[in-house]
Amino acid sequence: MSKISAMNKRATQTLAENISKQVEHFSKKEVECLIREFNVLVAEQNNSGRAVHGLDRGKFISTLHSIFGLTDDRMTGRVFRTFDKDNDSVVSMKEWIEGLSVFLRGTLDEKIKYCFTVYDLNGDNAISREEMLHMLKGRLIRQPNEEDPDEGIKDLVEIILKKMDYDHDGKLSFEDFEKTVKDENLLLEAFGTCLPDFRRIEMFEGHVFQEQFEQ
Numbered sequence: 001m002s003k004i005s006a007m008n009k010r011a012t013q014t015l016a017e018n019i020s021k022q023v024e025h026f027s028k029k030e031v032e033c034l035i036r037e038f039n040v041l042v043a044e045q046n047n048s049g050r051a052v053h054g055l056d057r058g059k060f061i062s063t064l065h066s067i068f069g070l071t072d073d074r075m076t077g078r079v080f081r082t083f084d085k086d087n088d089s090v091v092s093m094k095e096w097i098e099g100l101s102v103f104l105r106g107t108l109d110e111k112i113k114y115c116f117t118v119y120d121l122n123g124d125n126a127i128s129r130e131e132m133l134h135m136l137k138g139r140l141i142r143q144p145n146e147e148d149p150d151e152g153i154k155d156l157v158e159i160i161l162k163k164m165d166y167d168h169d170g171k172l173s174f175e176d177f178e179k180t181v182k183d184e185n186l187l188l189e190a191f192g193t194c195l196p197d198f199r200r201i202e203m204f205e206g207h208v209f210q211e212q213f214e215q
Helices: 003-020 028-047 057-066 073-083 093-105 108-119 129-136 151-164 174-183 185-189 198-208 210-214
Strands: none
Touching (some): 003 028, 028 093, 028 198, 057 073, 073 108, 073 129, 093 198, 108 174, 108 185, 129 151, 151 174, 174 185, 198 210
């Protein structure tokens, strides 16, 4: 092993040790693997002429498409913004690992908070009728002779509000969303798929953590 590669390995181990103390669900070795995967993705991005020190929106969303099977543009942009906690238009290494800790292995409480953040389009701590309409638009099959293609969506929003709006204020607070999902877990992604399925998680972890398992 060259001196440079040995130094890089030690630097990665030190960084992984620091991050693993701040992030749930991953061991130090797993964080090392995630750092290496992050560096590979950033290198691919920069080879295409985008020299930045994190994952930009385009590379992050293409990763959601190709690795995690998330293809709904209404959702992938919101997932990027949820990972990008400091709102600097780049997902840093720490943001990547923090985001993946919930994305891959989060508890139900963590996933409820994550999904609510994705669905709260304007960040006002509530999901309004307008936000629901935007997220659900295009998800229903248009019926023959239907004059207003959005009418079915509007009806669906009213059904959702009737079921989920516990305080009857015409919008969903975090408390409304949390109570509903804890009663019926299947409603966690009621407004769009923003988490990978088990098969995709298993494939990603098998690929990224393979080196750890082989050591």
